[in-house]
Amino acid sequence: MRHTEICIVGGGPAGLTAALRAAALGAAVLLIDRNDYLGGQLIKQTHRFFGSKQQRASERGINIARELAYAVQEEEKITVLTEATALGYYKDGVVLVEQNEKIIKIKPKKLIVATGGAEKTLLFPNNDLPGVYGAGAVQTLVNVYGVKPGKRVLMVGAGNIGVIVSYQLLQAGVEVAGIVEAAPRIGAYWVHASKVVRAGVPIYTSHTIKRAWGESEVEGATIVQLDENWQPIEGTEKDFDVDVICLSVGLSPLTELLWQAGCKMEFVPELGGRVPVRNENLETSVPGIYVAGDVSGIEEASAAMMEGALAGLNAARALGYNAPDLLQRKAEILKELEGLRSGPVGEKIRTGLAKVTC
């Protein structure tokens, strides 16, 4: 049995930031991640981030990942276990972990779950054919491994991920035939959307994919226009000669550990599905279990880092660690988060959070 003050599951933006903030207050942290690297999905994000300077605006995700991972590895109070998968959470507060086909039992005083999210799929005939990918999957293939998924892509979803991945496919020399978006408006930030439009990629709003074609792999796709009630309009079908279909239709939180721990969960569509009820300190209904990042509601990496910082500070504070400027540090983060979630873009998140924050 390994004892530690704080165990953090997940070494993405939320988990890494939580580890750094908790360790900075003096807490001993054990960070586990199932991959052989740290950084989570930041390692494929080649675009520059938005927001204020504190939120690392204009830095590329890949560089943020590198910096955070380096800082974590340099920090004496943090122990990192990579290629270590959390298998379960037990009633006595033990986290069961598998590493190199061996079982490790971890008994933390506080647990921060920062497991992230998983890409959603979409229902249409042949959606299971090889060649239908999550947009993030293709981003990993292209930006991490330098391998193309195919020759010509149809992107489904014009939110930030769909539009950004489309642009990154163009950068890698893959043709993008078009982007379809069921909503009447493009969901992505205009700066990203206008880049792909300038590159000549058409964005079809009020359209969805009707079906994929192909025998053993994707050979084509048909899209169709939607009316104001989101119903397909007969006769508006268009065929695309594509060998790749990317789905960028949202993510759902990876909450298995929270369910096992008995955390109270609520269905909140604005946050991507079932998410944990939490208080202002990001502590769930099970005392001592905190959440940060996409597992608590799908947002983006900047918000995940802010939540990680909060969860890290709060978990350490609950263990008795303190600093003269602790309240000020917390207030600064909360202000940053409020800024990130302000305006019409943040409305959905604000509505969602209001339903599960007590």
Next chain:
Amino acid sequence: MRVNEHPILNFTKGKKVKFYYNGQQLEGYEGETIAAALHANGVRVMRESIRLHRPRGLFCNIGNCSSCLMIVNGKPNVRVCVEKLQEGMVVETQRGKGELK
């Protein structure tokens, strides 16, 4: 199909290695995933669905969804999207649920 030129990224490749896909010898690089190496060789079908025997490939590419399970060195249910390629690996299309021997 590999990305040869990129405006932002430099892809540092590991040692070139040989591996086998359904008996056919292919080349890839150490450090990349089996799925990436297969894609670089134009192979996108990884397994057959259990009931309807439909072809299945990569979906999430980060170890979440289990769409890409293959038989690697005789061991079934390996998620090739996160399993790293090694010299001489024997990779096969998985049919059915796989058996523990």
